Amino acid sequence: MNKPIKQHLIDPEICIRCYTCEMTCPEQAIEHDDNNVVVNADLCNFCMDCIPVCPTGSIDEWRVVTEPYSLEQQYEWEELPEQEDLGSDDADTGIEALDDAMAALLADAHKGAGGKSKAPATASKPTINLYNLGKPVQAVVQGNYRLTEASSDSDVRHIILDFQGRPMPVLEGQSIGIIAPGTTDEGQPHLPRLYSVSSPRDGERPGFNNVSLTVKREEGGVCSNYVCDLQKGDTVNVTGPFGSTFLLPDDPDARILMICTGTGSAPMRAFTMRRQRKVGTIHGGMTMFFGARTPDSLPYFGPLQKVPKTLLDQHLVFSRQEGQDKEYVQDRMLAKRDIVADLLQDPNSYVYICGLRDMEDGVEQALTEIAAGVGQDWTALRDQMRDAGRYHVETY
Numbered sequence: 026m027n028k029p030i031k032q033h034l035i036d037p038e039i040c041i042r043c044y045t046c047e048m049t050c051p052e053q054a055i056e057h058d059d060n061n062v063v064v065n066a067d068l069c070n071f072c073m074d075c076i077p078v079c080p081t082g083s084i085d086e087w088r089v090v091t092e093p094y095s096l097e098q099q100y101e102w103e104e105l106p107e108q109e110d111l112g113s114d115d116a117d118t119g120i121e122a123l124d125d126a127m128a129a130l131l132a133d134a135h136k137g138a139g140g141k142s143k144a145p146a147t148a149s150k151p152t153i154n155l156y157n158l159g160k161p162v163q164a165v166v167q168g169n170y171r172l173t174e175a176s177s178d179s180d181v182r183h184i185i186l187d188f189q190g191r192p193m194p195v196l197e198g199q200s201i202g203i204i205a206p207g208t209t210d211e212g213q214p215h216l217p218r219l220y221s222v223s224s225p226r227d228g229e230r231p232g233f234n235n236v237s238l239t240v241k242r243e244e245g246g247v248c249s250n251y252v253c254d255l256q257k258g259d260t261v262n263v264t265g266p267f268g269s270t271f272l273l274p275d276d277p278d279a280r281i282l283m284i285c286t287g288t289g290s291a292p293m294r295a296f297t298m299r300r301q302r303k304v305g306t307i308h309g310g311m312t313m314f315f316g317a318r319t320p321d322s323l324p325y326f327g328p329l330q331k332v333p334k335t336l337l338d339q340h341l342v343f344s345r346q347e348g349q350d351k352e353y354v355q356d357r358m359l360a361k362r363d364i365v366a367d368l369l370q371d372p373n374s375y376v377y378i379c380g381l382r383d384m385e386d387g388v389e390q391a392l393t394e395i396a397a398g399v400g401q402d403w404t405a406l407r408d409q410m411r412d413a414g415r416y417h418v419e420t421y
Contacts, residue, residue: 029089033064033071037102039083039159043213046075046084061100066093077202080214082159137378137385137418138411139404145274145375145414149226152194152266158217161204161262164188166255167235174321180242181288181324182253183223186261187235193263195222195236197295198271198377198417202264203238205251217264218248221379221419223291225299239291239324271377271417277304280374282365283313284354284388289380290315290324292419296377301336309336312364316354316384318345338364355387362395369396369406375415382420 035046035055040062047055047062054068055075075084088094088108144151156162164186172181195201202217209215224237242253255261273281273296281300283293293313300309317323320343329339342357343349358365368374369392378388389403396403410416 029091030093031071032066032088032090032093033069034086034088034094034099034105035062035064036083036086036105037061038104039081041081041083043080045078045080045213049075049078056096058100061102063096063099065096077216077219079158080216082157085154085157085159137382137389137420138416139407140411142270142411142417143414144270144272145276145279147275147279148272148414149196149275151196151199151269151272153269154264155192155194155266156264158204158214158264161264162188162191162193164193164236164261164263166257166259166261168257169253169255172239172324177319177321179287179318179322180253181322182240182242183324184238184240184252184255185224185229185235186238186263187233188263190234193234193236193266194226195266196226197222197273197299198292199266199268201236201238201266203248203252204262204264205248207247215247218252219265219267220252221288221291221295222266223294225295225302227302231302239288239294241288270414271379271419273299274375274414276373278310278373280310280368280371281312282368282374282376283311283315284358284376284378284380284384285313286316286354286380286384288324289378289419292379293377294325297332297337301332309333309338311336312338312340312368314340314342314354314357314361316342316344316357316380319343320346353387354384355391358388358391359394362398365392365395366399369401370399376410376417378418378420380420385418385420 042062044057044062047057051072051074052068052070054065056063056065086105090109167185167187170183172183173179200219200221202219204217205215207215220238220240222236223239229235229237240249240252243249271292281296283296285293297311300311320326323341340357340361342352342354344351344353393403396406407416
């Protein structure tokens with residue numbers, strides 16, 4: 026028997042032939058005739074770009090096979106074939122490979138890492154894609170709280186969702202998808218918008234089955250305005266969880282360097298809360314550079330003032346503070362280069378960068394200069410850290 030392989034397929038019973046997946050696929054692995062939309066197994070590299078754009082979830086189908094289904098076979102289908110019996114050992118191997126492929130959903134956000142990201146060796150194994158477009162889970166809004174001052178031009182909300190006993194095994198650093206109601210101008214259902222969770226794995230409130238999000242209202246943003254306007258008791262359709270690499274190491278002695286802007290603070294809040302609940306405040310080993318325009322527009326500014334310094338060494342940076350020169354996170358990193366350099370040289374430290382993609386160049390230049398100051402080539406060090414699961418970027 027040939028070694029089992031994973032194959033990406035499309036459910037012909039659910040597919041509405043909108044061809045969005047075909048237009049999205051960067052490998053041109055998806056094609057169609059008058060009958061079906063199909064996936065060419067020879068071209069598909071599991072980049073997952075087609076998954077979030079499918080309005081029905083029909084694209085989210087997989088089989089573990091010993092021989093790929095041909096295009097001719099797929100064109101003739103009226104329904105998907107059942108998973109064939111491969112024998113327990115071989116089937117388990119193939120299914121594990123399939124799980125790995127599903128984890129690539131956030132690949133684009135992680136491009137700044139310089140290569141394919143890896144999860145920390147001690148991180149918990151994440152659950153991926155438990156709920157999808159075809160079968161979302163419904164959550165109830167427990168709370169909607171404004172995080173930024175009313176005087177600020179940035180409306181950022183803290184949203185708490187209760188899953189009413191349904192499982193949502195989300196880890197710190199993962200994301201969930203929110204589906205806005207209604208349809209697009211073309212009459213298609215809205216695609217889910219991904220938001221990083223800002224609560225730890227045991228819930229916004231310990232032991233409760235709830236998850237929090239940090240959402241900024243965007244002008245003209247269909248989903249962000251929908252989420253920011255939610256009221257207590259409203260119901261929301263949710264997909265996910267997503268993401269398998271931007272995860273927190275479970276080693277309580279691991280040192281964490283967090284660099285973020287705006288709502289990129291969401292996973293950092295989850296990391297900090299998880300670390301505090303696990304080890305207390307004696308030795309957090311966490312350092313954060315957090316940038317915003319002003320204190321009024323910095324999410325969680327008030328609560329951050331209450332986080333013990335023994336847990337979190339925080340550097341809050343403002344680019345539009347009245348009476349002060351503009352300062353960005355990379356500027357503060359250079360000003361505190363001894364702290365950053367010490368972390369970069371420690372083999373038990375981990376770096377996490379999250380926020381707007383515009384921040385990447387400045388942070389990269391700062392890390393390059395800091396590393397050079399201690400005799401290190403940043404590109405080589407970054408690649409070494411990334412391959413060891415110690416360097417992570419998630420920007421948008």
